[in-house]
Amino acid sequence: CQCWEDAHGSNTIVKFADDTTVIGLISDNDESAYREEVQHLAVWCADNNLPLNTKKTKELIVDFRKKTGTHIPIHINGTVVERVASFKFLGVHISGDLSWTLNTSSLLKKAHQRPFSLRRLKKAHLSPQILENFYRCTIESILTNCISVWYGSCSVADRKSLQRVVKTAQRITGSSFPTIVAVRSKRCPRRARSIEKDSSHPSHILFALLLSGRRYRVLRSRTSRFRNRNSAPPEL
Structure with missing residues (x-):
């Protein structure tokens, strides 16, 4: 069978062993691409005889807008996907906030x-x-x-x-x-070098060195949330 890949540029697919995570970027309250991706995954699994355990499937919403809209639940094979405030992803607990x-x-x-x-x-x-x-x-x-x-x-x-x-x-x-x-100070530069050298890594495009070749460019953000929650980029 063919390997399943994301169908929309606004979505990111993270696969590890038998776990698959769909990450959707919702803009202007348009969830169509994200929902189509989820349905695409369900159809692909059915066509390739891979049982999709909907009971173990979770949905986490990260939304920092002052006025949040109503998020309609996701359905897979007629079953509502449970919405959670946090979940454990590859050993790390990720919270909605x-x-x-x-x-x-x-x-x-x-x-x-x-x-x-x-x-x-x-x-x-x-x-x-x-x-x-x-x-x-x-x-x-x-x-x-x-x-x-x-x-x-x-x-x-x-x-x-x-x-x-x-x-x-x-x-x-x-x-x-x-x-x-x-x-942490020792591992961050080592991890950054690894990602920077691996063009197939999903975060490879986020790493761009300054002209000096010693520090990475700070990721651009339209708000101060990123700057407030992250320390300066490590030196190489």
Whole structure:
């Protein structure tokens, strides 16, 4: 069977394993392209004998207009698609208001379960190298999951909560670990280089270097929301 691709330029299709996400940009309250894309997906799945689980399908609306209109529910195969305020996408919790409090809370909940094991290993007199490896594999890996995506926009309170977990691990082991900010500052340029070199990446067109070749151009925005919620582009 042929691979399904987006039929409208205002839509973006994100596919990973057996998960497919349709992202539609609605302009002037015209949802026709977005709705046609969803129906196109349903027909394609039916034609290629791929069962589409409508019960697990969710719809998330991001709308910051002062006067929001009425959004008619999406129907797939006669079933209404559930509309949610947030959903988990590839391990990251995305909220309709584009805040990262829910995502941070989820990471903290997982990370708070690990210091107990770290204390047990410390009492067993394991070497500092083993304790550091355990921290990086079981705590830092959780706290910094997809950090280049969300850390620049999370609140100050969330950042402090994440850093407190690092400080707890340092007190237990007696070692010094990189701060969450330091980890993010290291990974962002590396991720940016990877996207900039990969012309097939969906975000490749967003990365354009200045004439100096050391910094990326800031993405243009008609409002101050983007500037307020994101930090300056990282240096190469």
